[in-house]
Amino acid sequence: MIKLTFAVRRLPHMSLSEFQHYWRENHGPLVRERAEALRIKRYVQVHRLDSPVNDAMRASREAADPYDGTAELWWESIEEMVAATSSKGGRQAGKELLDDERKFIDLRRSALWVGEEHELVGS
Secondary structure: OEEEEEEEOEOOOOOHHHHHHHHHHHHHHHHHHHHHHHOOOEEEEEEOOOOHHHHHHHHHOOOOOOOOEEEEEEEOOHHHHHHHHHOHHHHHHHHHHHHHHOOOEOHHHOEEEEEOOOOOOOO
16 A cells, blocks of 8 residues: 655644634545545544644754644555546546645645555554
8 A cells, every 4th residue: 555645734824723624524525525536545634733742842853843734545556546646537536626725725835745654563
């Protein structure tokens, strides 16, 4: 399996709460509805907690400002992902999702990449 990780930052006019609500309640269902066309096997949103623990951890490492969350999407393979996003239905689904992302994600300040997981601790 391969995974797309999308580290997202909200648009400047949105509060963290507004952003997370829109992402979960509006965008999430759009992804779920288009998952078959895009051959997505799994989709997870990780929402950043507004917590002093995050501030302390970041300060201890002199880290940059945090992302507001990450979206994680899995496919069986790179070839499966490319095939899905190359099909007519996949291209349409991808366009619809991107159009919606522009409503709440600051795309220029966000980052995304495709990678492979290597579990070192866990079940």
